[in-house]
Amino acid sequence: MVSTIDGTKTILVVEDNPDDEALTLRALKANGVSNDVVVARDGAEALDYLFGRDGEPSRGPSPLPQLVLLDLRLPKVDGLQVLRRIREEARTHCLPVVILTSSDEERDIIESYALGANSYVRKPVEFNEFMDGVRQLGLYWMIINRPPPAQVQ
């Protein structure tokens, strides 16, 4: 277990499937990625988290996560829409977003990158592969990768 370096270094996992959510969280945890993990269960929730909910000014935007793991097939607002909003807003423009999805469709891959995804990772069926992938992701994005400066966020 690695202690949290910084309270603000959260990971936003946008995942509608509880199974996948559990597996992802387990994988993160098992691989020593000890950052706070916020889970949004659909696209709308993710947007609310990032930008605050319209009409409910009391719930202002949360501090930005260091990484967003974004599924594509989501209820309400789908992943690509969420990604577009993230890139459209100046505040979240440089936010690292990794697409983590079951889809291997070319058009999904192309569109994701076109909208500014930082990485595209397909969830393998094989559990060990999945575990290894998530471990590498956490390691890379949270530790090796240098995030954009705070003022940009």
Place this chain on the structure above:
Amino acid sequence: MSIRRWSHWIAYVLAPLCASLTLALALVVLGGWFLHSPRLVQVHPSLVPMQFNTALGLLGSAAALLLHLLGRRRSALVAAAVPLALGASALIETYGHVSLGIDQLFVQPFTTVHTEFPGRMSVNSAVAFCGAGATLLLLIGAPRRQATYLAVALLSGALTALGLNALFGYAAQLQITYAWTTHSQMAVHTATGFTLVGVAAFARAWLESLDEFGDSPAWIGIPVLVGASMVSIAAWQTLLGLDHAQIRRVVQTEAVAIGHSVTDEVHNRLTGLRRVARRWELNPGMSRREWERDAGNYLAFQPDVTALEFIDRDGDVRWVAPIAGNEALINRTAAHDATRAAFMNLARQTHVPTITPGVPIEQGGRGFLIYVPRQVKGRYAGLIAGIFRYPAILANVTAEAYSQGFDFAVIEEGVDLFRTSGDVPTATRSWGQEVRVDLPMRDWYVHVWPTPQELTSLHSNAPITALLLGLLISLLLAGMAQSGRMVRIQGRSVREANIRLASQVREREAAEERFRSALEAVPNAIVIADTRGRISLVNSQTLHWLGYRREDLIGAPIEVLLPERHRFLHQAHRDTYVQQPVTRPMGEGLSLVARRKDGSEFPVDISLGPLHTRDGLEVIAAITDVTLHRQAQAELKQSNSALNAVNQELESFSYAVSHDLRQPLRAMVGFGQILIEDYRDRLDTQGQDYLQRIQFAANRMGNLIDALLRLSRITRSQIAHAPVNLSQLTYEIAAQLASGEPERQVEWHVEDAMSVKADDGMLRALLENLLGNAWKFTAGTPHARIDVGQERNNGHAQFYVRDNGAGFDMAYADKLFGAFQRLHRTDEFPGTGIGLATSQRIVHRHGGRIWAEGQVGAGATFHFTLQA
């Protein structure tokens, strides 16, 4: 055409015929010369012979013609030189007054007809031979031009005319036509020969000109001119002959009359003297005074008596009257000279008066005497002599002749006794006529000739008028022939133009018919309209489709064929089209509609095109009924959208498969693993094994889903052809495979520089499948080997992947490429059973073919091509 044909035919026959006749004639005459047969040489003893050289010249001419007809040009030229040489030599001899020694070169003349130079041909013959030679040389040797034939025609025409003229002269007995000089006459058969040669040369020139230039020769007027001129000349000569005969008759008559007058004059004198003598005989004792009175009476009647002498029995002049000027005669002998003495004696002895020839007379000049004997009782008693001077007693006759316009001379034994004028003018000399004067003892001739004035007046103007008129008519006829030829030629060109025109009309009719047939044959309705939109032509299809009769539409505005709602706009479009008339579809992108007569409508396509006709611009519209087409289009659209919907669904399905089917699998595998990891101690071995099986199955299902997705993606995705280095790709995949199982030893044999045009991604997938299979199935082979190479098959690139692995039973070869078809158990060789199906799909999408050969335990070979 017919004229051309018979003239052609005549010319064709005439040339050899005339040439042969000439040849025969020449040979006969030559034979005559050698055989000494005057009949052959002369025809008639009174006629001149054809000279040997003449016959030779005719032989040469005939031979030249015949050789020319036979196409022997060189020999013909040699033969043609013969008449030219003979003619020229004769002319040189005649006019150069030299002898070239050719006159009697070949034979000695034996005929009796007198000629100036025995054996020499006449001048006219010589000239004719020069002409004949020149004609033949031109005909045979000169270039075949119009000018040549014109010259030949002129020369041969002249030659023919010369010969015919001479022949005519013989027939009409006009020597002038065949004899240019007295002793140089053209023989009758020579004239015939020249005529024949001329005709033959003319006919030949005519024929050749016809052959050469395809038309009757331009000089058709010449034979007409020659022929008509010949007739004119003949008429002229006839008239001239008649005229001359008439003049001769007049002169003859006058001569006879003058002769009679002369006789009368002498007889009157004689009679007068007889009376004087008679009166004395009746009165013998007449005194001198009485006699002188009697003589005076006589002299009063005939004052032209120079003197009367009364001669006595002894021959002495006793008395003389008139006395004045004659005194010296008295008492002298009357016989001054022998002539007088002789004629006095003759008169005394015969008792018949005598007339002396011309003698000098005492009163001067010459004259003659008439002695009349006197008898008394049967006895000679002396003579009465009258002395006459010719001019004196012929004064009346002279006056009479003069009044008639004639001169005359009285000639005795070639000596002029009297002559009314001096020398006879040359012009009139030949017209002179002689008659004998009927006098006893005297042999007087009166030679009478007209005075030049009289001769002129005797000459009739008829011959020369006839000649001039005839020549004029000849010229006119020649002109007519010439213009007739032109008319004929023009007529021919008019006929030809007519024929051309007729064929053009036929062609045009055929073209029009073809045009109409084409209009009727096309499956479209064709409408032609002018720029104002008036229909000028429709085909039957139009009538059939639109339900009109033709007469309904012709002249009607084209808008009647449109629904009313479109008519106004159509007029505007029509005007626009006329501004820029090009062939194009009408109303592109619009659904055009035609309106039938009954008001119903149907969809059409219309193509427009400009027609540039003589009447100006017209527009042709080809209308196609597209009812069925439109229906089919609608149906197609419908099925297309249905297909699109299905595709859409398929797409969603694939997407769902890709995403949604895998997620539960992942959960199964993941939680199974967690179960194993976290709850191992609570599961017995059996339970753990079951969990393993569940995970294995779920993993396998994941692989299957992925493989299926790949297969469907290949079906759907676009192909981008680009050159791909197949060898390089093979190396990469081989390395990939080796790195996956580094412990394996596989021998790779990859051909270098294999290149192919294909979709890079798909080709990679294909090779991954094939090489992956080869790798997989050689896993249990001790000396694993994989060959990748290229082979040529009918010029197409064909590739193969060969391994020496497990191989397969060819009995199942057809199952290899089916989806989910496997020839091995999964635990033997893992696999989805979709790889080869995917490979085949890739190959097929590249237009290629894939097939396999194999043997269980001996490996497999996969062949594929990428472009058909």
